Amino acid sequence: MREFLEDAIRHQDAGQGRDQKDLIRELPKRFYKSAEIAEQDGVFSVLLDGRVTKTPTGKLVGVRHPEIAERMRDEWEAQSERIDPDMMPHVKLINSAVEAGDETRAALLDEVVKYAGNDLLLYRADSPRELVEKQEQIWDDVLVRIARHFSVSFQPTVGILHKAQSRDMLDKLRSAIEPLHHIPATAMVSVTGLTGSGLLAVALRECLVDADAAWTAAHVDEDYQISLWGEDYEAAARRRQRRLEFDAAVNVIKHLG
DSSP states (O other): OHHHHHHHHGGGGTTTTHHHHHHHSOOOBOOOSOEEEEEETTEEEEEETTEEOBOTTOOBOOBSOHHHHHHHHHHHHHOOSBOOGGGOHHHHHHHHHHHHOGGGHHHHHHHHHHHHTTOGGGEEOOOOHHHHHHHHHHHHHHHHHHHHHHTOOOOOEESSSOOOOOHHHHHHHHHHHTTOOHHHHHHHHHHHHHHTOHHHHHHHHTTSSOHHHHHHHHTHHHHHHHHHHOOOHHHHHHHHHHHHHHHHHHHHHHHHO
């Protein structure tokens, strides 16, 4: 199952060593003059010089919401002499989903629920006091929202030893995301991987938290360390890149989920 998660979020390593990588990996030249949107039977596609974009194996790329198509078009348009895939998060996510196909849908949703059963928000620090309080303040708020929405309960624990969550809770989360087709399912897995939390992915999909709140919750521990030691340049670059990927996935969930 891990390969689906890795395929959906493999692009998030940009930042660390980016300059060194680009010396080895020469970015492809821009090969088109114009990027436009076409619609047929409710499917919106990006046309490059009049031709529909395709995945590496030749699958036509299209989505059923004009705003997602517009984001993809804008990313193609924004490329200069070289095409930088890291600056095309919507294109990369949609291409990955289309390439994998609908047959991966169930496995992707199962991966989200699997994460939720062993979730970031459920494993707490025992010290220092400031971190414990910050986790309680931010993470408990999300858990209470989810618990009330689904009529479920959670069993947070201190430390890293596994603590099983109720089957009823996991089944309710799985039922809630069951209607998703494979493109928003891919976006759900991307959010899960980028945040380390299936619960945050579900909360976003159910509109229980907004993107900024979810991003803050995902970085409570990291932000605490930054408050103590300051921010590392490369780590900050990686985080900015992940936020681009995260926002793209949230957009896909919002409009296609």
